[in-house]
Amino acid sequence: MTIREMQKILDAQFLYGEELEDVDAEFVFSADMMSDVLAYCGKCSVLMTGLCNPQVVRTAEMLDIVCIIFVRGKMPDEHMLALAMEKGIAILATEHYMFTACGLLYEHGLRGGA
Amino acid sequence: MGDQLIFTYDIDGSDFTRAGEASSSVKNKLKMLGVNSEIIRRVAIAMYEGEINMVIHADGGQITVTVSDDDIVMVLADRGPGIPDIGKAMQEGYSTARPEVRSLGFGAGMGLPNMKRYTDQMEIDTVVGKGTTITMKVAF
Numbered sequence: 001m002t003i004r005e006m007q008k009i010l011d012a013q014f015l016y017g018e019e020l021e022d023v024d025a026e027f028v029f030s031a032d033m034m035s036d037v038l039a040y041c042g043k044c045s046v047l048m049t050g051l052c053n054p055q056v057v058r059t060a061e062m063l064d065i066v067c068i069i070f071v072r073g074k075m076p077d078e079h080m081l082a083l084a085m086e087k088g089i090a091i092l093a094t095e096h097y098m099f100t101a102c103g104l105l106y107e108h109g110l111r112g113g114a
Numbered sequence: 115m116g117d118q119l120i121f122t123y124d125i126d127g128s129d130f131t132r133a134g135e136a137s138s139s140v141k142n143k144l145k146m147l148g149v150n151s152e153i154i155r156r157v158a159i160a161m162y163e164g165e166i167n168m169v170i171h172a173d174g175g176q177i178t179v180t181v182s183d184d185d186i187v188m189v190l191a192d193r194g195p196g197i198p199d200i201g202k203a204m205q206e207g208y209s210t211a212r213p214e215v216r217s218l219g220f221g222a223g224m225g226l227p228n229m230k231r232y233t234d235q236m237e238i239d240t241v242v243g244k245g246t247t248i249t250m251k252v253a254f
């Protein structure tokens with residue numbers, strides 16, 4: 001599924017990386033603890049989280065994540081967006097809560113890859 | 115050949131926001147050197163876990179990364195409180211992190227085991243009250 005399709009399904013805002021809309025992803029990891037993301041993310045290339053601080057972007061960078069999805073209306077600040085831009089990581093923000101956001105993507109064929 | 119590249123970083127223990135900058139820099143440098151992406155990923159994850167530990171548990175320190183023909187060696191040295199029981203610290207789920215750290219997304223007790231998993235060799239040298247030096251090696 002492309003990042004653009006995820007954005008539509010989640011009714012999400014593209015905060016950075018519209019030019020990455022065609023990048024394809026198959027596996028998603030969702031967690032609020034970056035410790036868990038680092039330990040279990042495996043082959044996932046999309047990170048869904050309700051945590052919002054610069055270490056979310058750093059964690060994604062280390063794991064070669066292509067897209068971060070912030071749930072329940074969390075909004076990254078300029079510093080985080082600048083970091084994402086520098087690293088070429090797309091950022092989406094959705095109003096949906098974690099469970100619903102995961103469910104919607106799962107329903108459309110995405111899977112957990114841990 | 116036998117050439118070595120050495121990168122050193124001072125880690126500011128008071129600034130959680132900047133934690134990870136050293137690991138990010140190493141990741142970029144290895145990319146530019148054309149190192150295999152799976153090896154870069156292992157080095158980046160292990161070093162980032164260690165760098166975060168230096169900030170949340172030990173008030174910062176110094177990291178030296180040496181890239182040679184056969185391997186990449188990371189040495190993370192701090193003057194923090196030391197680790198009283200390495201066996202316990204290496205267990206998944208063991209953490210002494212403060213609640214503030216947890217609210218920032220860390221402190222699940224996964225870092226040290228993860229560092230071991232992603233590297234070929236890991237050594238912990240620690241003296242309570244003096245500091246900790248962790249040496250990790252990833253072979254090419």
Ligand SMILES: Nc1ncnc2c1ncn2[C@@H]1O[C@H](COP(=O)(O)OP(=O)(O)OP(=O)(O)O)[C@@H](O)[C@H]1O
Pocket residue numbers: 035036163167168171172192194195196197203204208209210211219220221222223224225226227246
């Ligand atoms: N550099 C260090 N100096 C002092 N103590 C440390 C250091 N690194 C780790 N520790 C101790 O070892 C414990 C386990 O470390 P580990 O990295 O596995 O987990 P954590 O940092 O608590 O949580 P996580 O890594 O999941 O965010 C820590 O809680 C801390 O007590």
Ligand SMILES: [Mg+2]
Pocket residue numbers: 163166167221224225226
């Ligand atoms: Mg840790």
